[in-house]
Amino acid sequence: xxxxxxxxxxxxxxxxxxxxxxxxxxxxxxxxxxxxxxxxxxxxxxxxxxxxxxxxxxxxxxxxxxxxxxxxxxxxxxxxxxxxxxxxxxxxxxxxxxxxxxxxxxxxxxxxxxxxxxxxxxxxxxxxxxxxxxxxxxxxxxxxxxxxxxxxxxxxxxxxxxxxxxxxxxxxxxxxxxxxxxxxxxxxxxxxxxxxxxxxxxxxxxxxxxxxxxxxxxxxxxxxxxxxxxxxxxxxxxxxxxxxxxxxxxxxxxxxxxxxxxxxxxxxxxxxxxxxxxxxxxxxxxxxxxxxxxxxxxxxxxxxxxxxxxxxxxxxxxxxxxxxxxxxxxxxxxxxxxxxxxxxxxxxxxxxxxxxxxxxxxxxxxxxxxxxxxxxxxxxxx
Amino acid sequence: xxxxxxxxxxxxxxxxxxxxxxxxxxxxxxxxxxxxxxxxxxxxxxxxxxxxxxxxxxxxxxxxxxxxxxxxxxxxxxxxxxxxxxxxxxxxxxxxxxxxxxxxxxxxxxxxxxxxxxxxxxxxxxxxxxxxxxxxxxxxxxxxxxxxxxxxxxxxxxxxxxxxxxxxxxxxxxxxxxxxxxxxxxxxxxxxxxxxxxxxxxxxxxxxxxxxxxxxxxxxxxxxxxxxxxxxxxxxxxxxxxxxxxxxxxxxxxxxxxxxxxxxxxxxxxxxxxxxxxxxxxxxxxxxxxxxxxxxxxxxxxxxxxxxxxxxxxxxxxxxxxxxxxxxxxxxxxxxxxxxxxxxxxxxxxxxxxxxxxxxxxxxxxxxxxxxxxxxxxxxxxxxxxxxxxxxxxxxxxxx
Numbered sequence: 208x209x210x211x212x213x214x215x216x217x218x219x220x221x222x223x224x225x226x227x228x229x230x231x232x233x234x235x236x237x238x239x240x241x242x243x244x245x246x247x248x249x250x251x252x253x254x255x256x257x258x259x260x261x262x263x264x265x266x267x268x269x270x271x272x273x274x275x276x277x278x279x280x281x282x283x284x285x286x287x288x289x290x291x292x293x294x295x296x297x298x299x300x301x302x303x304x305x306x307x308x309x310x311x312x313x314x315x316x317x318x319x320x321x322x323x324x325x326x327x328x329x330x331x332x333x334x335x336x337x338x339x340x341x342x343x344x345x346x347x348x349x350x351x352x353x354x355x356x357x358x359x360x361x362x363x364x365x366x367x368x369x370x371x372x373x374x375x376x377x378x379x380x381x382x383x384x385x386x387x388x389x390x391x392x393x394x395x396x397x398x399x400x401x402x403x404x405x406x407x408x409x410x411x412x413x414x415x416x417x418x419x420x421x422x423x424x425x426x427x428x429x430x431x432x433x434x435x436x437x438x439x440x441x442x443x444x445x446x447x448x449x450x451x452x453x454x455x456x457x458x459x460x461x462x463x464x465x466x467x468x469x470x471x472x473x474x475x476x477x478x479x480x481x482x483x484x485x486x487x488x489x490x491x492x493x494x495x496x497x498x499x500x501x502x503x504x505x506x507x508x509x510x511x512x513x514x515x516x517x518x519x520x521x522x523x524x525x526x527x528x529x530x531x532x533x534x535x536x537x538x539x540x541x542x543x544x545x546x547x548x549x550x551x552x553x554x555x556x557x558x559x560x561x562x563x564x565x566x567x568x569x570x571x572x573x574x575x576x577x578x579x580x581x582x583x584x585x586x587x588x589x
Numbered sequence: 590x591x592x593x594x595x596x597x598x599x600x601x602x603x604x605x606x607x608x609x610x611x612x613x614x615x616x617x618x619x620x621x622x623x624x625x626x627x628x629x630x631x632x633x634x635x636x637x638x639x640x641x642x643x644x645x646x647x648x649x650x651x652x653x654x655x656x657x658x659x660x661x662x663x664x665x666x667x668x669x670x671x672x673x674x675x676x677x678x679x680x681x682x683x684x685x686x687x688x689x690x691x692x693x694x695x696x697x698x699x700x701x702x703x704x705x706x707x708x709x710x711x712x713x714x715x716x717x718x719x720x721x722x723x724x725x726x727x728x729x730x731x732x733x734x735x736x737x738x739x740x741x742x743x744x745x746x747x748x749x750x751x752x753x754x755x756x757x758x759x760x761x762x763x764x765x766x767x768x769x770x771x772x773x774x775x776x777x778x779x780x781x782x783x784x785x786x787x788x789x790x791x792x793x794x795x796x797x798x799x800x801x802x803x804x805x806x807x808x809x810x811x812x813x814x815x816x817x818x819x820x821x822x823x824x825x826x827x828x829x830x831x832x833x834x835x836x837x838x839x840x841x842x843x844x845x846x847x848x849x850x851x852x853x854x855x856x857x858x859x860x861x862x863x864x865x866x867x868x869x870x871x872x873x874x875x876x877x878x879x880x881x882x883x884x885x886x887x888x889x890x891x892x893x894x895x896x897x898x899x900x901x902x903x904x905x906x907x908x909x910x911x912x913x914x915x916x917x918x919x920x921x922x923x924x925x926x927x928x929x930x931x932x933x934x935x936x937x938x939x940x941x942x943x944x945x946x947x948x949x950x951x952x953x954x955x956x957x958x959x960x961x962x963x964x965x966x967x968x969x970x971x972x973x974x975x976x977x978x979x980x981x982x983x984x985x986x987x988x989x
Contacts, residue, residue, distance in 0.1 A: 208661050209591050210899035277590050468987050488983035489976070495987060496913050503892035510592050525885040581881045585856070585871060 210506065212277070219263065219274075220281045226258055227289040233555045236290055240412040246293050246370055254293070255325030262323035264299055265307070269319045276447070276509040280454040284505075287458020290555075290562055292413050294328055294367035300451045302329030304444040305375055305392060309431045318373075318394070330371035331448075332362035332418050333441070340571040342377065342445065343438060344385045347420060349378035349393060356380075356430070358393065358401075358423040368416035369406035371397055376420065380435045387438035392431040399423050411565040412558065439516065446523040449570050450508040453530045456566045457498070457505050460533055463541040463559050464498050467491060470545055470556075487544060494540055497533040504529040521583045524576040531573040534563040594661070601662055605669040612638050613675055621676065624957045629712070629759045635676050636709040646683050646707055650691065653699065654707045660898045671846030679756070682706035682713040686764050689781065689830045693822035702783065714760035716751040716784070716808055717831070724977050726766070727775040727828065731810060733767035733782065735817070735824075743817040745769070745782060747790075747810045753971070757793050757806040760786050765810075770825050781827035783819040790814075800963035801940075835973055842972055843918035845891045851925045852884060858932045858954050870932060883924050890917045909985035912978040919968035919975060926965040930958045 212220070230250060239247045255261045263278050265271025272278075279300055286295060303322060309315035321327040338344035347360025358378055368374065374395045382389025395402065401423035404416040432440045468491055471482035481487055508526035511519055538560040542549035545556055567573065594602070614634050620627065639645040647663050649655030658666065670677075678684075687706055690699055705711035722729040731749025738744050747767055757763065763784050770778030784791065790813040796805045822830050856871065859880065864873035871877055894914055930937045936951030937959050949956070969975045983989045 208594065208664075208895065208899070210896050212590065468989070472989070482989045485980075485983075488987075488989050489979045491987055491989070492979040492982045495982060496916065499893055499910070499913055500886075500889040500917070503896055504889050506590065506896070507888065507892045510590060525888055528882070528885050529889050577878060577881055577885075580885060581877050584884060585877055585881065 212281070216277060216281055219260075219278060220285060223258060223260060223282060223285045224288075226253065227285060227291070231289040231291060233558075236292070236412075237558075240292060240408075244370075245408065245414040251293050251328070252325050254295070255323065260295075261299055261325055264303055265319055265323060269307075269316055270323050271319070276450065276512045279447075279451050280505060280509045283451045283454035284458040284461075287455035287460075287562075288462050290412070290459070290558055294330065294370055296448060296451055296455070297331050297367040297371070298322055298327070298329045301331045301444055301448050302327075302373070302375060304447050305394075305431050305440070308440060308443075314428055315431075327373055328367070328371045329373050329375055330365050330368040330416075332365040332368065332374045332376045333445075334363045334365075336361060336363045338363070340568075340575040341385065342441065343387045343390060345377055345379045345390060346384055347376065347378040349380050349391055351380075352424065355424060355426040356393065358395070358420045358425060360420050362418040362420070364409075364415050365404075365418045366409065366413055366415045368397075368404055368418055369414045373397055374402070374418065375431070376418075377437075377441060382435070389435050390438040390441060391434050392437045392441060393425055393429045394431055395420075395423060395425055395429060399425065409565065411561040413565075442516065442520070445570055446519050447512060449523040449527050450505070450512055452566055452569050453501070453505040453508055453526045456530045456534055456563065457502055459559050459563050459566065460498050460501060460537050463537050463556065463563065464491070464494050466556050466559070467494065467541045467544050470548075474546070481544075490540055490544065494537045497536050501530050501533040517583050521580055524571075524580040524583070527571065527576040528573055528580065531567040531576070534567045538563040594665075598661055598665060602665045602669065605666055606672075608642065608644075609669060609673045609675060612642075613673060614638070617676065621674070627676070632676065632679060632756075632759070633709045633712070636678055639678065640708045645678060645709075646687065648684065649687060649703075649707075653687075653691070653703050664895070664898060668846045668849075671850045674850065677847075679712070681715055681755075681760075682711065685715060685834055686713050689764070689821060689834050692833055693781075693826075693830055698818075698821065711761045712756075712759050714754050714757040714763040714786070714808075716754060716763045716765035718753045719750060720752055724974055726831070727779070729766055729768060729779065731765070731767045732771070733769050733780060733815070735769070738814070745780075745815045745817065745820070747782070747784070747813040747815055749810050751808040751810070752796070752805075754793075754806045754808050755804055757786075757808055758795065758803065760793075762786055763808070764821075766827050766831055769827075773825065776828040778825055779827035779831070780824050781821045781830040782815050783821065784810075784813060784815050788813050788815070798964060798967075800960035802960065802964060804964075843890060843894045843914035844922060845887065845894050845918070848887055848918070848921050848925060849891075851922075851929070852880075852887060854954070855925060855929050855932060856880060858929065861952070861954075862932050862934060876928075876932070879928060883921065883928065886917070886924075887921055890914070890921060893917070909981050912973075912981045912986075915972060916969075916975045916978050922968050923965050926958075926962040930962045933958050 259272060260282055262271035263274040263282060267273045299322065303319065306315045306319050318327060333342050335346055347358065347362065349356040349358050358376065360378060362376065374397060376393045376395050378391055378393060379389050380391040401421045403419045406414060406416040409415050471487055472480050474481050504526040508522045511522035541556055542560055548554055549556055551557065617631055617634055620631060636645060644656060646654055647656045647658050647666060651657045683706060687703060690702055717726060719729050719731060731747065731751065733745040733747045736744055736746055763786055765782045765784055766779050767782055768778050769780040790811040792809040794807045795803045796807060797803055798805065859871035859876060860869050862870040864870045897911060897914065933955035936955040939950050941956060
């Protein structure tokens with residue numbers, strides 16, 4: 208049993224934190240989020256060239272640095288602190304997660320190389336207007352047509368899609384609308400005829416799009432994983448994305464918790480710092496306990512990503528439940544303890560709160576993951 | 590970062606499991622399962638078996654009888670004990686007094702008192718709280734005046750009242766906090782004394798708690814003569830001992846392994862009990878939701894404890910962070926009690942053992958659940974109430 212970080216892992220954290228301190232201040236982020244593009248391709252290039260983190264999670268054979276779940280956790284936590292909007296999760300964790308398992312196809316290796324270089328940006332188009340958090344509820348179809356497939360459907364709230372060069376799309380090659388059987392996964396070039404995006408900002412300063420697929424013709428090689436039985440693969444990659452999102456949340460929550468303690472020490476009312484009031488101290492202790500439980504669950508989820516599907520799923524859902532509750536408790540109380548200032552756009556605290564709130568329901572709400580955890584741990588209810 | 594156990598650690602788990610299976614007293618098991626009140630010998634029998642094996646005090650230095658186990662081995666051992674539902678080893682001597690003796694006692698004191706703790710010959714109790722000194726422990730009023738007696742030796746003469754002394758009715762000796770300098774600031778005038786409970790002037794009076802049990806006691810000290818060489822550490826330095834002890838008390842208090850076992854039993858019960866609609870209670874949407882949330886919270890506590898064990902908790906080293914373990918550990922224990930009583934349904938109500946009403950009614954597992962629930966309310970009060978633990982975190986961790 209070992210809960211320590213290696214020297215290399217600590218160096219990764221330090222170099223990334225140092226870069227973000229210099230290049231990702233609250234003001235720099237705010238300007239980028241308000242710009243037309245909504246992100247900074249320059250920062251993305253720096254991730255590739257200066258920091259090498261776009262390759263951190265890929266095998267050395269693919270040109271990566273050979274890192275794994277713990278490296279992803281470190282990177283995502285630092286991103287959370289700085290509220291990084293660039294699409295690392297979609298491209299490296301999710302996109303990379305699928306491509307690593309795409310089989311021997313040489314194009315997958317080539318795509319990974321292009322991710323590492325910073326040339327390929329991926330968005331994961333899995334949700335649909337009717338699906339809520341049930342990602343096997345897929346109305347989008349993929350029909351065999353000649354040597355390839357023809358895709359038709361509407362993908363909802365595809366985070367990072369406006370910046371993406373490629374989409375990873377779940378579509379149905381068989382089965383009925385809500386079942387796992389018949390789910391297939393495709394890599395689709397964003398420029399393919401028939402792909403249209405309606406882009407928009409999200410409540411937490413990211414960008415997303417409704418993606419419409421109209422007779423989009425893709426070659427047979429666009430298929431990732433086996434046709435019709437890719438649901439276990441999708442579930443695995445989503446669990447990895449959940450773990451990474453938990454790590455990001457830990458960074459966000461750390462800032463909310465520490466920022467609140469700091470603010471209450473400076474803010475004076477009734478002739479004293481408000482941090483001296485016991486009712487506020489105990490509230491902040493409860494925030495701290497939530498944070499520490501979230502750190503513990505994030506470690507737990509990452510350590511268990513390699514276990515079998517049931518244990519991995521339990522770990523991811525349990526962590527997501529804890530993190531979602533912590534996002535709500537710490538987020539709401541951070542605003543409350545900042546008083547009126549917490550309501551303003553000018554302090555970072557409100558922006559961390561907004562990100563924390565969106566993370567609550569990312570890849571499934573508290574209720575969704577409690578229900579999944581129950582199924583996996585206690586068995587299916589009659 | 591990984592959760593892997595080494596082959597040696599896995600072998601150790603097998604050894605621990607086999608030892609418990611082969612050596613746990615069958616008659617004690619039977620009385621535990623029957624919910625019978627336990628005698629002094631019941632409490633000590635398992636202690637003595639472990640003492641003979643050399644496993645009763647894993648955390649002590651090996652020269653005094655510790656096992657020299659790694660933190661992981663100690664963790665495995667605590668898991669195996671919980672898994673087998675063994676009676677817990679009494680903490681008063683082994684894990685409360687002994688660390689203070691080891692830290693602050695003289696060699697002579699260690700040699701005099703540690704062996705009796707280890708082999709189970711001497712039962713210790715704690716004399717800390719007073720009627721007027723609970724959370725504000727430093728305000729304690731029990732006085733100890735130093736005198737030179739007719740025999741030419743120095744003694745403390747102790748007068749006052751202690752309360753909430755757990756299992757004091759069985760104790761041979763007690764460790765007490767007393768005021769030796771009434772003029773100093775509250776924390777500065779306290780000393781740490783060891784008192785023979787058979788000394789003239791010591792009276793133990795039972796306190797019956799709300800579930801009907803006799804676990805805690807009042808202790809009256811009326812001109813009790815205590816030789817000066819039974820003081821640990823310097824005069825007026827008792828608060829230092831008290832703080833060291835409280836930190837030890839906190840760290841073992843998470844009770845993760847025991848709570849995991851209790852959760853297994855709860856789930857088993859909920860598979861047997863019926864819900865209002867006739868299916869297993871565990872399939873009732875509301876009940877299973879509560880069970881799932883509890884299981885998740887217990888996992889979070891477990892990993893927080895593992896991080897603390899690994900010395901990696903929140904960057905400030907082990908110490909005040911362990912207050913989290915006390916707060917969350919006791920909250921979870923109380924929720925387990927709540928859910929078990931809820932699960933028992935109508936058969937949570939019968940109160941057997943009272944006035945000779947011993948005819949068993951209802952399912953076996955429902956017996957005593959109300960009592961456990963009532964008794965369990967103590968956990969968020971003792972060992973420094975959970976509100977005091979929050980004060981500790983606010984001050985020591987958040988720097989407020």
